[in-house]
Amino acid sequence: MHNTQLDIITFSPTGGSACIANEVARGMEVGNIKTWNITKEIPTEQVCMGQGPVIVSAPVYGGRIPGIALERLQKFNGERTPAIVLVTYGNRDYEDALKELCDVLTQQGFVPLAAGAFIAEHSYSTQEMPIAQGRPDEADKETARRFGAQVITTWRKKEEAKYNLSEIQVKGSFPYKVKGAHTPQAPSIDQERCTLCGACLDVCPTHAISLIDDQNIFSDQALCIKCCACVKSCPEEARSFETPFRKYLFENFAVRKEPEFFL
Numbered sequence: 001m002h003n004t005q006l007d008i009i010t011f012s013p014t015g016g017s018a019c020i021a022n023e024v025a026r027g028m029e030v031g032n033i034k035t036w037n038i039t040k041e042i043p044t045e046q047v048c049m050g051q052g053p054v055i056v057s058a059p060v061y062g063g064r065i066p067g068i069a070l071e072r073l074q075k076f077n078g079e080r081t082p083a084i085v086l087v088t089y090g091n092r093d094y095e096d097a098l099k100e101l102c103d104v105l106t107q108q109g110f111v112p113l114a115a116g117a118f119i120a121e122h123s124y125s126t127q128e129m130p131i132a133q134g135r136p137d138e139a140d141k142e143t144a145r146r147f148g149a150q151v152i153t154t155w156r157k158k159e160e161a162k163y164n165l166s167e168i169q170v171k172g173s174f175p176y177k178v179k180g181a182h183t184p185q186a187p188s189i190d191q192e193r194c195t196l197c198g199a200c201l202d203v204c205p206t207h208a209i210s211l212i213d214d215q216n217i218f219s220d221q222a223l224c225i226k227c228c229a230c231v232k233s234c235p236e237e238a239r240s241f242e243t244p245f246r247k248y249l250f251e252n253f254a255v256r257k258e259p260e261f262f263l
């Protein structure tokens, strides 16, 4: 498999989904890896993937795939391209997200070959109220690499059977869980602490943050998807996001969940 080309397509505001995709790729031990990071940018032209395989990873928001990630994935088409479909979630549940991602990719010409749901630190986790803090940890990464190795074996077997790729069944149901209404609320900023370094502007996936007159950071609440990338990347801890969900998640989802696979 050393000269196989592997593409990774990832949407990952706080890095968990990208980390898992990279570890699965490592376990696959393929030669060339090309990464399409659609967290901030998308290709200008439509991209057609060839014989694959392709790893696609995204986070779970409200038991679904974030709309913006699905919108950006529209830029990619497969030609019965085998896909390894991955979601990461913050130790609550992934509900219909994995199924949704598999379904969307199938509609775009990919054939889900394998799928996995992994756990990553919740976007709302803080030191005071940690939720899946520090994950993916070493054990998760090791699991992801082993899954990658398993995927390659499965793929090889299916390849020998002349690409007779059959669809895999994953957890989740259709109609998908109904999404909650968009609440106009963005992480707040402590102007005293903010040094206008611009770290938050660099990481915001929706370009919702701007610097006004070189002296004020402005967050457009309509564009904000509450991913908390700005909160986690701020070197001065000037950004915070207040939500009642944090306490609820902290109190109710402290028991460690483990990754699940579908092959």
Ligand SMILES: Cc1cc2nc3c(=O)[nH]c(=O)nc-3n(C[C@H](O)[C@H](O)[C@H](O)COP(=O)(O)O)c2cc1C
Binding pocket: 011, 012, 013, 014, 015, 016, 017, 018, 058, 059, 060, 061, 062, 063, 064, 088, 089, 090, 091, 092, 093, 094, 119, 120, 121, 122, 123, 124, 225, 226, 227, 228
């Ligand atoms: C708006 C929003 C909704 C979320 N919904 C869920 C959820 O339904 N279940 C869950 O376990 N985690 C949920 N999370 C946590 C993320 O799925 C988790 O932090 C994920 O690993 C982030 O991926 P990333 O690091 O690639 O950005 C949510 C996070 C955000 C920002």
